[in-house]
Amino acid sequence: MxxxxxxxxxxxxxxxxxxxxxxxxxxxxxGGVSVWRDAAQGFSGGIExxxxxxxxxxxxxxxxxxxxxxxxxxxxxxxxxxDENKRIIDExxxxxxxxxxxxxxxxxxxxxxxxxxxIADALAALVPYAQSAGVRxxxxxxxxxxxxxxxxxxTMAQTNAICEAVDHxxxxxxxxxxxxxxxxxxxxxxxxAGKADRLFSYHICDxxxxxxxMLNDRGLMGEGxxxxxxxxxxxxxxxxxxxEEVEIFSNRYWAMDQDEYLALIVDSYRxxxxxR
Amino acid sequence: MxxxxxxxxxxxxxxxxxxxxxxxxxxxxxGGVSVWRDAAQGFSGGIExxxxxxxxxxxxxxxxxxxxxxxxxxxxxxxxxxDENKRIIDExxxxxxxxxxxxxxxxxxxxxxxxxxxIADALAALVPYAQSAGVRxxxxxxxxxxxxxxxxxxTMAQTNAICEAVDHxxxxxxxxxxxxxxxxxxxxxxxxAGKADRLFSYHICDxxxxxxxMLNDRGLMGEGxxxxxxxxxxxxxxxxxxxEEVEIFSNRYWAMDQDEYLALIVDSYRxxxxxR
Numbered sequence: 001m002x003x004x005x006x007x008x009x010x011x012x013x014x015x016x017x018x019x020x021x022x023x024x025x026x027x028x029x030x031g032g033v034s035v036w037r038d039a040a041q042g043f044s045g046g047i048e049x050x051x052x053x054x055x056x057x058x059x060x061x062x063x064x065x066x067x068x069x070x071x072x073x074x075x076x077x078x079x080x081x082x083d084e085n086k087r088i089i090d091e092x093x094x095x096x097x098x099x100x101x102x103x104x105x106x107x108x109x110x111x112x113x114x115x116x117x118x119i120a121d122a123l124a125a126l127v128p129y130a131q132s133a134g135v136r137x138x139x140x141x142x143x144x145x146x147x148x149x150x151x152x153x154x155t156m157a158q159t160n161a162i163c164e165a166v167d168h169x170x171x172x173x174x175x176x177x178x179x180x181x182x183x184x185x186x187x188x189x190x191x192x193a194g195k196a197d198r199l200f201s202y203h204i205c206d207x208x209x210x211x212x213x214m215l216n217d218r219g220l221m222g223e224g225x226x227x228x229x230x231x232x233x234x235x236x237x238x239x240x241x242x243x244e245e246v247e248i249f250s251n252r253y254w255a256m257d258q259d260e261y262l263a264l265i266v267d268s269y270r271x272x273x274x275x276r
Numbered sequence: 277m278x279x280x281x282x283x284x285x286x287x288x289x290x291x292x293x294x295x296x297x298x299x300x301x302x303x304x305x306x307g308g309v310s311v312w313r314d315a316a317q318g319f320s321g322g323i324e325x326x327x328x329x330x331x332x333x334x335x336x337x338x339x340x341x342x343x344x345x346x347x348x349x350x351x352x353x354x355x356x357x358x359d360e361n362k363r364i365i366d367e368x369x370x371x372x373x374x375x376x377x378x379x380x381x382x383x384x385x386x387x388x389x390x391x392x393x394x395i396a397d398a399l400a401a402l403v404p405y406a407q408s409a410g411v412r413x414x415x416x417x418x419x420x421x422x423x424x425x426x427x428x429x430x431t432m433a434q435t436n437a438i439c440e441a442v443d444h445x446x447x448x449x450x451x452x453x454x455x456x457x458x459x460x461x462x463x464x465x466x467x468x469a470g471k472a473d474r475l476f477s478y479h480i481c482d483x484x485x486x487x488x489x490m491l492n493d494r495g496l497m498g499e500g501x502x503x504x505x506x507x508x509x510x511x512x513x514x515x516x517x518x519x520e521e522v523e524i525f526s527n528r529y530w531a532m533d534q535d536e537y538l539a540l541i542v543d544s545y546r547x548x549x550x551x552r
Contacts, residue, residue: 108485108501112458144458145421148485148501154458182388182420182430209384209424214490225384225424 001270007032007062007243008265009203010039013258018043018050022057024259028266032060032243037088040064040095051096062243063138063174063201064088064097069105070122071115071152081105082122086129093133099200100130101174102139106152115152120162127168138174138200139163143182145214156180156189163198175235176203176247178218181226187234194238202235204228204272205248216249220268228272244269277546283308283338283519284541285479286315289534294319294326298333300535304542308336308519310477313364316340316371327372338519339414339450339477340364340373345381346398347391347428357381358398362405369409375476376406377450378415382428391428396438403444414450414476415439419458421490432456432465439474451511452479452523454494457502463510470514478511480504480548481524492525496544504548520545 008030013021018039025033033054043050054061067088072078092100104119106112123137130137139159142151153159159173173193180186193199206224211217221228232244246265253261284306289297294315301309309330319326330337343364348354368376380395382388399413406413415435418427429435435449449469456462469475482500487493497504508520522541529537 111503111506112460143421144419145490147458148483155460158460182423184388184431184434207424211490214421214487227387230387 001273003029003266003269004031005243006030006266006269007034007060007245009034009036009065009245009247011036011065012246012248012265013262014254015258018053022054022059024262026057026059028262030059030266032062032245034063034065034101034245034247035061035095035097036065037091040091047091047094051094055096060243061095061097062245063099063101064092064095064135065101066103067100067137068102071105071107071110071118073107073110078118078122082125085122085126089126089130089133089135092135097135099136099138101201102137103142104139104151104153106147106149108149112147112152116158116162119153120165123162123171124166127166127171131168131170136170136172136200138172140174140176140203141179143179155183155185156193157185160189160192160196160198163193163196169197172198172200174201174203175199175231176205177226177228177231178203178205178207181207181231186231190231190234190238194240199235199238199240201242201245202240203245203247204232205246213251216251218248218250220248220253220264221246221272222268232272277549279305279542279545280307281519282306282542282545283310283336283521285310285341285521285523286312287341288522288524288541289538290530291534294329298330298335300538302333302335304538306335306542308338308521310339310341310377310521310523311337311371311373312341313367316367323367323370327370331372336519337371337373338521339375339377340368340371340411341377342379343376343413344378347381347383347386347394349383349386354394354398358401361398361402365402365406365409365411368411373411375412375414377477378413379418380415380427380429382423382425384425388423388428392434392438395429396441399438399447400442403442403447407444407446412446412448412476414448416450416452416479417455419455431459431461432469433461436465436468436472436474439469439472445473448474448476450477450479451475452481453502453504453507454479454481454483457483457507462507466507466510466514470516473515475511475514475516477518477521478516479521479523480508481522489527492527494524494526496524496529496540497522497548498544508548
């Protein structure tokens, strides 16, 4: 089966460092990788050589994960976040990643409306820098269970609204089925993002029935309640033709043999695509 | 301070049975109690005498918790759920509770749109029975992190839509700040519910920053990120003048001395109401 549009996030196989993970992905025919910051920074030769290594193994670098966390009570702290995100853009450029995924932040004690305004302001300030580096920025709305301190952006509608307010070709959306599957406006908002050429990337995994952990109990595709095939069809119909990126945080899967786990990932992707 | 509009859910002080909890609540001047089904069923003299006991201690019975779980793949199972909810209505009437709180259900493998349709159908079938028993039904939208198998209704907008579709004076909404605080449509949707005389009850607690557990790590008012005062003002402006019901599931608080915990509840309520 063709795995050329399958991408894996390095954090999915967290026990493997980049030196180990990339040849493993390449050996089974996976087309792309999204590189987490710690994986790139941990590479022995530095970030630029990490990019060269990945390309020499025949893999596309799909995105650099992650920037964001723009909100804060004080203006000085918000400026510090913008500066930090410029460094992240520099790193993505050095790696050769065309996209940074953004977890936009939220500040306890501050309304989500105010936080979203701060996020839009920060992105307006940042996006010219991203363009000059040739790196696009994808806002990833997170599940509302992370609205306390991780992301005031919890829906695709809010993502699209921020993109419209900033209105720049280097700012768009990252859809992760785990975060948005519950939303009754999802189909329309994916279509709206696609129509505006703002759907930049697409993450898959599954929401298990009654997860044991709010962070690290994600499921493989097919293991949970999300109709990934349906959401995938909306994404495709919106005009998106990029990678399907497997991003799974799971204490259970991190604890198992990672070669066996990689085989499970490929198998669940195969089943999702109808090759049973 | 006047605690006559403060209500506590029996599950909040779960280690106490009804015989213990009611006099404890009464002793500190709390006005109302919402009775969980297990607490009523565990009362030695049966449900009717549980009601008499509570009233004899000077407390109002605010609601009976909980009915619902209307969704299922098979029609026979959905009919069974309606029958079970008729029994719950009978119990509420025997107790003397004017309201049942509904957790409406969700079925893994079934779309949330279909589940919400099933919920509306079940409620249309059930609400005449509730009226003849003199018991109102309050749909409680749950947080989207419970959309896998507990509730396909995750917003006040969806709650209002179901109420409009069924259109019956005995069907309305229960707002719990824990479940809806993140929703950017909350203010408008609370106002809409109030305008239609459909805001039946109001639950308070707090969402802690990065809870340790998806179910049982709720915070006392003031301990988390929710602007309860603001949401409370929307509820008040909508015309609601009923109880503020403290419903907290917390392994931490259940493990402590319940007299001390009750004092903390009263203290956090006092602070919320501005009596510092």
